Amino acid sequence: MLSVVAKSMLTLSGMAALFGAILAVASKAFAVHRDPKVLEILEVLPGVNCGACGFPGCQGYAEAAVEAGEIPTACPPGGSEVAENVAEILGTDAGEIVAMVAVVHCSAGVSNSVQRLKYDGIEDCRAAMLVSGSPKACVFSCLSLGTCKTVCPFDAVELDDEGIVHIDRVRCTGCGKCVEACPVNIMELVSVDMRVHIRCSNHDKGKAAKAVCEVSCIACQLCVKKCPSDAIYMDDNLAVIDYSKCTNCGVCAVVCPTGAIIDEVKARPKAIIGRGCDGSGKCKEVCPVKAIEGEPGERHEVTSAKCIGCGVCLSVCPTKSISMVGALGHQRGR
DSSP: OOOHHHHHHHHHHHHHHHHHHHHHHHHHHSOOOOOHHHHHHHHHSOOOOOOTTSSSHHHHHHHHHHHHSOOTTOOGGGHHHHHHHHHHHHTSOOOOOOOEEEEEOOOOOTTTBOBOOOOOSOSOHHHHHHHTOOSBSOTTSOOOSOHHHHHOTTSOEEEOTTOOEEEOTTTOOOOOHHHHHOTTOOEEEEETTOOEEEOOOOOSOHHHHHHHBTTSOOOOOHHHHHOTTOOEEEETTEEEEOTTTOOOOOHHHHHOSSSOEEEOOSOOEEEEEOTTOOOOOHHHHHOTTOOEEOOTTSOOEEOTTTOOOOOHHHHHOTTOOEEEEETTOOEEOO
């Protein structure tokens, strides 16, 4: 006669075998067959799960990429390297990849703008907008509470002592998380090649805009008139750059009377007029900063201290006698 302990052991062993069999059958019946390409893509992705691709994390993107078979460039943080790797796994072409970077269209700080109130609450721009709106008198301005910095997964956003937001171009991957989080919509993703930006979002008329911020756009339209490529237009009292036309010449930043336009190019070349100059004066006519002097029929000269290196004169010289020499290398007229 079996003891109680033996019976219990036999019963438990039988139940374990039964449940094991059930689990084995279930694992085969309900197994998720994952395409090996999904695992390959996951291995080449950054793994930050930022959601910039529009899918729920890297796993979601990898599965969607394999299913669709044609979205190798949807991972902004990964850049061209990841896009090419994903394209190779999918057996397709990555195509042209344009690196993007976030731009902040506001330079209003503590000392150069009027503060409407002192915000005392959750350090979150979205929360502040729900409670009291912008603490600054300019309702279009950055709230300076750092929500964009908080959501950035790459530590590419910084606030200085003035409360002005700056983007680290090296760290920024163009994921767009900061753009989505900004409740006043003053952030934008642009091509990393673009280096001239309007750092203002104020749509008030000139006098009203200037009253609340020293570095606001006052709708004077000097930038529109002086832009050699017609890349700037006015939108409800605010100057806007059409980046598809912008050549980064920097003329708009030079003529802007309030400093609302910034030029991120640290150093530019200077124009030099060679001996082949016929004195037509075309370069003098188009120079936006009056840096070229000379009499008709005589060789013209460039005042180096005034030249901003925009290169406008280069394209109009009939004898191709103008060269751009300096910071960005040497370029002759063509």
